[in-house]
Amino acid sequence: MLEIIVPATTANIGPGFDTLGLALNLYNKFYITEIENGLEITGCDDDYKNENNLIYTSMQYFYNKVKPDKIPTGVKIDICTNIPLGRGLGSSATCIIAGVIAANILSDSNLSKKEILNIATEIEGHPDNIAPALFGNMIVSLYENNEVYYNVLDIPDELIFCAIIPDFELSTSLARSVLPSEIPHKDGVYNISRVSLLISSLINKNFDLIKIACHDKLHQIYRSPLIENYNDIVSKLYNLESIGVFLSGSGPTIMSIVLNDNYTFSDSIKSFLLTLNNTWEIKILKCDKQGTKVNII
Structure with missing residues (x-):
């Protein structure tokens, strides 16, 4: 049995639209076993317990592209989900990565992580969630001529997400x-300047610059009206000494960067969110620096 553990991700990080992504220590776990024949899926809604399941379709995409000599005639997939669906935290990327890695191992294809990255990105369409989920940390990436180009940025330990x-x-x-x-x-030009400032601020630990560096004019100003109380929440986060706030992926999750010595932040923002119409869950996370892990059990 394969145990594949894939971290959540937050993409864009404000100005880095379709370019920046960061892995978080919140995980989906997938247990995948070769069986005699057929398809068995547990741990998800009935709507996804079939051949349209993203993990399974990613496996099939791998087999059709790589054409390995060995293709299992049956597979059992057990899913343990901790990353909420449809919230901008990379849940679909975890399924794609799990499917591609499982297919690579079960077919004895021995593709490298870089080759897995390229195939997974073909399925997803862009690497901003795929790359950090696979490698960990923060990744700057682009996709050109069916090839992913990327660089890893080590996130300072002082930062909480x-x-x-x-x-x-x-x-x-x-x-x-x-x-x-x-x-x-x-x-x-506005976004180029901010994303450049963001990356340099993280590298040099100039945390006081992150707030201005998270500003964006490519996507957040268009998407934020879709999220009730977005501006109220952002204003409150900065009042509580967030050093940066941005929309996680395409939303609706809002991500706040705080320093690890801001001990009152969590309780204060929870109290504020209770005054709003919708129910909001808070997860205090760190950057995952390992990426996807695979165990044979």
Whole structure:
């Protein structure tokens, strides 16, 4: 049996639209076993216990692309989900990675992590969640000519990532549909300057610059109106000494960066969120620096 443990991710980090992603210490676990024949899936809603399951379709994509000599005639998939669905925390990326890695091992294909990254990105369409989920830490990535180019950025241990997760989903398709097909030149320059400042601030631990570096004009200004009380929550987070706030992926989770010596933050933001219409869950997380782990049990 394979145990595949894949971390959650938060993508974009404000200005790094489709380019930046960061792994978090919140995990989905997948237990995948070769059986004599057929398909068995447990641990998810009945709607996903079939051949349209993303883990299984990712396995099939691998087999069709790689064409290994050995392809299992049956597979059993047990899913232990801790990452909420449809909240902008990379849950689909964890399924894709688990499927591709399982297919690689069960077929004795022995592809490298870089090759797994490329195949998983083909399925997902972009590497901003795939790369950090696979490698850990924060990843700067791009996808060009069917090849992923990436660089790893080590996140300082002083930083805590507070995920503020609502009780409603926001579909990626809807979040994409509100984005403009063209942007003004000045907005492009605006984001280039912020993403450059963000990366350099993290490298040099200039934490006082992260707030301004998280500003964005490519996606957050269009997506935030889809999230009730977004501006109220962001304002409160900064009042509670967050050093950076951004929309996690396409949302609706709001991510706050705080220093690890901000001991009153968690209780204060929980109290505030209780005054709002929707129910919000708080997860206090650290950056995962290992990425996907595989155990044979």
